[in-house]
Amino acid sequence: MDAALPDRSRLAALVARLEAGLLERDTAVRLALLAALAGEHVLLIGPPGTAKSELARRLHGAFAGARYFERLLTRFSTPEELFGPLSLKALEHDRYERLIDGYLPTASIAFLDEVFKANSAILNALLTLLNEREFDNGSARLHTPLISVVGATNEVPAEEALMAFHDRFLVRVPVAGVSDAAFGALLALGPPPAGPATPAAPIDGQTLREVIAQRDGVALPAAVIDALAALRAFVQSQGITVSDRRWRQLVGLLRSAALTEGRDAVDRFDLWLVPYVLAAQPAQVPALQEWFVAEIARAAPQDAPWLTRAVEAFEKQLEIELSMPAEGGDDSAGKLALARAIGGAGESGMLRVVSSALEDAMRRRWSPVHVAARLAQVDAVMQRATEPLGALRERAAALQHALDGRLWLPPSLAATLRGNLQHTIALLESLHTRLAAVREGFAAMPLDEALPQVEPEPIAIGA
Incomplete structure (x- = not known):
């Protein structure tokens, strides 16, 4: 990286300072700073009380020597409120000029609240200011030091006349109140921090110019x-x-x-x-x-419905086959009941042996061909389930590698991407474990070589 460009650690410190104490604003913070570095404007869309103005004020502090301007616009706002009052001295000499010092034409970072409520006279002047960074002051067109305008609105306008102005904001960020998960943290927040122990060095004008100049490369x-x-x-x-x-x-x-x-x-x-x-x-x-x-990112969460149906079908079939009585029913059930009744008063070792033997006698026997068919079907599904599991683990590792060292991608989004893949992996691992248990159940079924060696119908598991 060119020495004139800001290094990653410096930018990371600025990001940390911008978002300190702002809950669930990692996306808005990164977008605002990146847009400013790229010379673009940001529109924050959301209700009052969601830290939109606070973010703009903090953004101002990220740039060395930057002047800040802030106004709440209404349909009654006048051009003088944004661009400065008319110069009486200039009027004496028949010149229509404004005293712009301290107003928007001399600002580097500006926050315009309810930006779409301004009248057409203001909006027309803002169009040129935002797009060309120039301001017509009388007969002279002045270059302004504007880095970025942060606009705020409760809702996006529907009027066709405002669409050109809306388009001037390259980055448009919905901002909502904090979620239920962060509500407790919101209530416990103290006063805004003065800043990190090691203040982040602000970005100067030369650095900004280098970012714009070098990005085309x-x-x-x-x-x-x-x-x-x-x-x-x-x-x-x-x-x-x-x-x-x-x-x-x-x-x-x-x-x-x-x-x-x-x-x-x-x-x-x-x-x-x-x-x-x-x-x-x-x-x-x-x-x-x-x-x-x-x-x-290829990190959408997956629910594996086919595999879930397969596991449930196998589990149900195993339950059915284990609960089926022995063929050619005898009085084993009565003998087992008698043994348990006798053992109730204090079962001896011999009675436990008898009871176990009777239970085993009551179990249905299966041909080796039947059991082998069941195991083969379970093994086929297990193999089908194992292949995507390995690929998912590789994808999760590749995702983690791709996310390492990212400055701009929000941590909340990174956590979502990782969490989605982990959800899918955990689900497949759980289903694989259940399949393994089903396989053990089929493998443990008692065999009888004398039974007809007939292969059963495969278990229906759907598509």
Whole structure:
């Protein structure tokens, strides 16, 4: 990695500082910082009180010398609130200029709450500011130091007039309240931490410029291009419209992620970013996440319904065959009952022997051909069950290797991927153990060489 680029440990320290005390915000934190490094804007979508503004303020602290600007927008907001008041001195000389110092045109990181409630005059000016990083102040077009705007909204707008502005936010992150699992931790939270013992060094302007300049040199392998082509077909099937510009911006974000993790090529696990770039609505995010888990990470949980049915069928058949009485019934049952009654007052060793012998006499005998057929069917299923188990263990090891050293992929997502594979492995191991027990049961059935050597019908286990 170039010396001007931030090393992974420095970025990891910044991520840790950003998410300290923010519960279940590992995804939003990483997306916000990565988007800023890539020169992109972030939209946080969720109800009030979900730490959206706190995240924007912390993001500001990740950049050296960055100025911060924050406003809550309403339909009554005026351009002066965002861009500064008119200069009276300029008006005296017939110039229409604003005093922009301390306002959005001089900010590096900005947080605009309820961003879609602004009127058209503000939105039109914001379009140029967000896209070109320029601001028209009178007759002059000024270059701004803007790194990233973090927008917040309770819901995505439906009006066609707002779609162009909505499209300016490359990364769009649904943010919800904490889950039931984290509710206790939320109640126990203390005041926000002042920061880690060793403060993370903020990122300077030169570093930002180097990330943008060098990311185009990051390779986009054919396998990733093929995955993106498959993704394009998938999003079309989901009714999601993605512009050519957004596809190219997605590739830029993927390259930024690879570059800042110290890699010279994008890989398939960088595609975890896809749901937060291509989904136009929060409701579209889960389907894209499932696509990544199943098609890219190959870590969708499996329930093995066929194998479960097979094990249950074998267990039921074994139970039936073990409970069948001996052929040509005799008075063994009465003798066994008498032996147990006598033994009830204090069973002697001899009576225990008699009782055991009578129980064995009552057991049905089976031909060797019958038992061999049962064992052969169980063995065939066990072999079929063992093959995917080995492949899954190899896949789990490969997944762990691929996840090691990842900076941007959220720990919660990594835990889900690992957990899904472990769920499938544990299920198959459990079913394999039950099959082994069934096999022992069939193998222990008493034999009678004199019985007709007839092979039984195979146990029906379905497809």
